[in-house]
Amino acid sequence: MLIGGIEAGGTKFVCAVGDESGNIFDKVTFPTEDPAKTLDAAKQFFNKHDIQALGVGSFGPVDLNKKSKTFGSILNTPKLKWKQFHLLDQLKQDYNIPVTLDTDVNAAALGEYKYGAARKAASVLYITVGTGIGAGFVKDGQTYIGKSHPEMGHIFIQQRKDDNFEGNCPYHGTCLEGLASGPAIEKRFGKKGDLLTADHVAWDMVADYLAQAIINYLLIISPEKVIIGGGVMKQEQLYPLIRKKVRDLSNTYMQLENLDKMIVAPKLNDEQGIKGAIALALLG
Amino acid sequence: MLIGGIEAGGTKFVCAVGDESGNIFDKVTFPTEDPAKTLDAAKQFFNKHDIQALGVGSFGPVDLNKKSKTFGSILNTPKLKWKQFHLLDQLKQDYNIPVTLDTDVNAAALGEYKYGAARKAASVLYITVGTGIGAGFVKDGQTYIGKSHPEMGHIFIQQRKDDNFEGNCPYHGTCLEGLASGPAIEKRFGKKGDLLTADHVAWDMVADYLAQAIINYLLIISPEKVIIGGGVMKQEQLYPLIRKKVRDLSNTYMQLENLDKMIVAPKLNDEQGIKGAIALALLG
Ligand SMILES: Nc1ncnc2c1ncn2[C@@H]1O[C@H](COP(=O)(O)OP(=O)(O)O)[C@@H](O)[C@H]1O
Ligand SMILES: Nc1ncnc2c1ncn2[C@@H]1O[C@H](COP(=O)(O)OP(=O)(O)O)[C@@H](O)[C@H]1O
Ligand SMILES: [Zn+2]
Ligand SMILES: [Zn+2]
Numbered sequence: 001m002l003i004g005g006i007e008a009g010g011t012k013f014v015c016a017v018g019d020e021s022g023n024i025f026d027k028v029t030f031p032t033e034d035p036a037k038t039l040d041a042a043k044q045f046f047n048k049h050d051i052q053a054l055g056v057g058s059f060g061p062v063d064l065n066k067k068s069k070t071f072g073s074i075l076n077t078p079k080l081k082w083k084q085f086h087l088l089d090q091l092k093q094d095y096n097i098p099v100t101l102d103t104d105v106n107a108a109a110l111g112e113y114k115y116g117a118a119r120k121a122a123s124v125l126y127i128t129v130g131t132g133i134g135a136g137f138v139k140d141g142q143t144y145i146g147k148s149h150p151e152m153g154h155i156f157i158q159q160r161k162d163d164n165f166e167g168n169c170p171y172h173g174t175c176l177e178g179l180a181s182g183p184a185i186e187k188r189f190g191k192k193g194d195l196l197t198a199d200h201v202a203w204d205m206v207a208d209y210l211a212q213a214i215i216n217y218l219l220i221i222s223p224e225k226v227i228i229g230g231g232v233m234k235q236e237q238l239y240p241l242i243r244k245k246v247r248d249l250s251n252t253y254m255q256l257e258n259l260d261k262m263i264v265a266p267k268l269n270d271e272q273g274i275k276g277a278i279a280l281a282l283l284g
Numbered sequence: 285m286l287i288g289g290i291e292a293g294g295t296k297f298v299c300a301v302g303d304e305s306g307n308i309f310d311k312v313t314f315p316t317e318d319p320a321k322t323l324d325a326a327k328q329f330f331n332k333h334d335i336q337a338l339g340v341g342s343f344g345p346v347d348l349n350k351k352s353k354t355f356g357s358i359l360n361t362p363k364l365k366w367k368q369f370h371l372l373d374q375l376k377q378d379y380n381i382p383v384t385l386d387t388d389v390n391a392a393a394l395g396e397y398k399y400g401a402a403r404k405a406a407s408v409l410y411i412t413v414g415t416g417i418g419a420g421f422v423k424d425g426q427t428y429i430g431k432s433h434p435e436m437g438h439i440f441i442q443q444r445k446d447d448n449f450e451g452n453c454p455y456h457g458t459c460l461e462g463l464a465s466g467p468a469i470e471k472r473f474g475k476k477g478d479l480l481t482a483d484h485v486a487w488d489m490v491a492d493y494l495a496q497a498i499i500n501y502l503l504i505i506s507p508e509k510v511i512i513g514g515g516v517m518k519q520e521q522l523y524p525l526i527r528k529k530v531r532d533l534s535n536t537y538m539q540l541e542n543l544d545k546m547i548v549a550p551k552l553n554d555e556q557g558i559k560g561a562i563a564l565a566l567l568g
Contacts, residue, residue, distance in 0.1 A: 067406075075539075122351075123430060139430070146407060146423070146506025154537060155500040156441050158458070171537035174442070216439040220504045222430025253438060253455035255359075 004051035004095075005277030006042060008032070008058040008087070009104060010079065015042050017049045018278045022115035025049075027274070034081040035090070043094055054099045055280030057107025057273055058087060064102065064145045072101055100280045104273060105136030106143040108229070108266070110283075111276025113138045116267035118225045125223040126272070127152070129210065130230035133177040137221060142283065144221075153177040157212040163188075163205055180209040182232050198237050207238055211245035214263065218254060229266040239265065288335035288379075289561035290326060292316070292342040292371070293388060294363065299326050301333045302562045306399035309333075311558070318365040319374070327378055338383045339564030341391025341557055342371060348386065348429045356385055384564045388557055389420030390427040392513070392550070394567075395560025397422045400551035402509045409507040410556070411436070413494065414514035417461040421505060426567065428505075437461040441496040447472075447489055464493040466516050482521050491522055495529035498547065502538060513550040523549065 002025075007014040009032060016027040028045045032038055046054075061075040072088025091099045102110075109118075109126035118124035123139035133153030137144040144150065154175045159165075165188045169178030178184055185193045189202050196202050214226055228242070243259040250256060266272050286309075291298040293316060300311040312329045316322055330338075345359040356372025375383045386394075393402075393410035402408035407423040417437030421428035428434065438459045443449075449472045453462030462468055469477045473486050480486050498510055512526070527543040534540060550556050 144505075147508045148506050148539070150506055151503045151538075155503050156496045156533075158440050158442055171535045172533070212440045216500060217504065219435045219439050220501065221428075222432050222434055224431045249440075249456070251455045254435075255432070 001053075002049055002051045003278050003281045004046050004049070004054040005274050005279075005281065006054065006056045006058075007104065007107065007273040007277050008056055009273075010059040013038055013042065014274045015045045016274045016278065017046070017051060018275070020279075020282055022275050022279070024271070024275070024278075032079075035085045035087075039090060039094065046095065051095070051097065053097055053281035054091060054095055055107070055277045055282070056087070056091065056099065056101045057104040057277040057280065058101060060103050060149065061151070062087070062101065062103060062149070064149045065147060098281070100283060102143050102145070102280050103134075103136060103149050105134045106138070106145070106149070107136065107276035107280055108272040109136035109138045109227075109276065110143055110279045111268055111272035111274070112227050112266055113141075113276075114279050115275055116272055117227050117264050121223075121225040123221075123223045124225040124227060125217055125221065126266070127210075127214075127217075127226065127228045128230035129180065129182070129206075129228060129232040131182055133181050133230075135217070137223065139221075139223070143280070152213075152217065153181070155213060155216060157209055157216065160205060160208060176209055176213050180206045180213075180232075185232065193232055193235065198235065203235055203238055203241060206232065207241035207245050210238070211242050211249055214242065214246055215250050215254075218250075224262075226263045227266050228263065229272070233265065236265075239263070285337075286333055286335045287562050287565045288330050288333070288338040289558050289565065290338065290340045290342075291388065291391065291557040291561050292340055293557075294343040297322055297326065298558045299329045300558045300562065301330070301335060302559070304563075304566055306559050306563070308555070308559065308562075316363075319369045319371075323374060323378065330379065335379070335381065337381055337565040338375060338379055339391070339561045339566070340371070340375065340383065340385045341388040341561040341564065342385060344387050344433065345435070346371070346385065346387060346433070348433045349431060382565070384567060386427050386429070386564050387418075387420060387433050389418045390422070390429070390433070391420065391560035391564055392556040393420035393422045393511075393560065394427055394563045395552055395556035395558070396511050396550055397425075398563050399559055400556055401511050401548050405507075405509040407505075407507045408509040408511060409501055409505065410550070411494075411498075411501075411510065411512045412514035413464065413466070413490075413512060413516040415466055417465050417514075419501070421507065423507070427564070436497075436501065437465070439497060439500060441493055441500065444489060444492060460493055460497050464490045464497075464516075469516065477516055477519065482519065487519055487522055487525060490516065491525035491529050494522070495526050495533055498526065498530055499534050499538075502534075508546075510547045511550050512547065513556070517549065520549075523547070
């Protein structure tokens with residue numbers, strides 16, 4: 001069975017055709033423009049293939065509350081042409097096959113769960129640290145959605161005493177995203193992250209905030225595996241730093257086994273989102 | 285069908301016999317002593333009734349990971365005689381009927397979900413603010429358990445700038461429990477909470493910390509309803525204060541509807557734990 005997947009990002013769309021084993025047979029990437037133009041480009045790609053189902057991991061916020069009247073539409077986004085756009089309905093109309101919609105981060109979590117770094121885990125939290133901070137969660141084969149989908153990047157944590165940055169989240173100032181996202185690092189230190197040396201104090205701070213967040217996630221949803229990806233994590237020295245801080249801050253309270261195996265990088269080389277999108281279609 | 289329930293607390297045990305509609309026909313309370321003596325008192329009570337199944341909401345930490353060798357036993361507790369005690373096995377042996385074990389807070393959440401303040405909700409988070417802070421979560425009729433059960437009371441949040449209390453959590457100092465539990469309030473202000481006036485600054489602080497925690501829970505698991513109980517919440521002025529701070533701190537980021545209906549007190553008059561324990565047996 002051929003399955004279609006869309007990784008609907010804020011800057012680019014990835015469309016692919018694959019199967020239930022995580023193989024990808026064809027793939028295309030194009031910039032995200034207005035809905036009509038973007039979905040038209042998708043249609044041109046998928047028309048070349050006989051797909052039986054479609055899975056979509058979308059930028060958000062997206063209404064995933066099945067009881068809601070606007071279920072399946074994009075909510076309050078700064079991309080005004082997409083605001084209130086009914087993505088799910090439009091795709092169902094375009095293709096007339098079953099369509100499964102979820103968040104981009106849930107798709108990435110599912111991709112790594114089925115084919116990547118979390119293949120043997122009962123549950124996985126996938127965190128992305130980039131322009132924003134977000135996380136997706138998969139447990140027992142299902143993506144997690146509550147009343148609305150989680151927005152784990154905006155949680156409150158303790159700001160370090162040696163850090164008096166006012167934060168750059170327009171809503172919360174110093175929430176996690178306001179302290180540790182790529183743009184927060186840039187604003188705090190006056191340089192893009194990739195221009196800071198590997199031993200810059202920025203990374204100790206970022207590791208601190210991410211470690212606190214991971215502890216909060218562990219205490220609240222208790223995932224078996226934690227995967228951290230996104231542009232900021234290209235600073236690979238962050239992984240051992242984060243693991244050490246998780247251990248130190250949690251201070252024997254939690255039974256933490258081998259953190260080298262528990263907190264890891266993605267394995268799918270930037271294909272976790274699109275492979276996960278295809279896998280979404282199989283959840284049904 | 286007659287069902288047994290045990291609310292196994294650190295200071296007292298409640299045993300009851302009831303049915304699937306939340307009725308309770310007989311109930312007994314006795315202090316928690318060593319395992320043998322305590323479970324013997326339970327047996328004396330249940331021997332008078334013909335129960336078909338037993339549900340238990342237990343103090344913790346308790347091993348609820350089905351893959352674990354010690355599944356069903358009490359873990360690292362300061363009550364040394366209970367440490368590593370295999371509660372589930374012992375109860376199965378004592379009664380020879382199906383036994384369902386969960387945390388005390390998950391039982392309370394389930395009680396309110398089935399019979400109390402969350403009867404019409406798809407999911408509910410039950411927070412208790414007392415000697416410690418803990419929370420249970422029920423979604424779509426099931427209690428939530430991850431790799432291990434959540435310990436949501438120990439999350440990190442932002443300490444207020446006007447609060448330089450070092451916190452009283454032995455593990456984390458100023459985690460939520462270290463800042464806002466009954467003993468933390470007592471240590472911070474030199475008096476037990478019930479001796480502080482209703483307009484004491486303590487309550488504004490406690491409301492602040494609980495509001496931040498609730499926002500974190502909303503962002504991470506997105507429950508439909510939030511119930512707050514426990515000794516500290518006898519300060520009823522906390523409810524409107526917490527609601528206001530949740531709204532202010534979340535600052536339009538989340539779509540929050542009627543907080544008077546969303547963040548509420550328990551409805552079952554201290555029977556949420558035992559009614560929930562009985563309801564646990566029906567999940568089985
Ligand atoms: N090598 C690097 N070191 C530190 N930060 C980086 C690096 N590469 C990219 N970033 C930061 O990551 C962010 C982009 O994240 P990315 O995950 O690539 O995109 P997005 O989150 O928009 O999908 C930018 O803020 C950028 O400055
Ligand atoms: N009226 C009150 N106002 C403020 N705090 C109170 C009040 N009553 C009890 N407490 C505090 O609540 C805590 C006990 O919580 P409770 O939920 O009754 O027990 P536990 O958490 O041990 O099961 C104590 O720290 C006590 O000081
Ligand atoms: Zn924020
Ligand atoms: Zn703590």
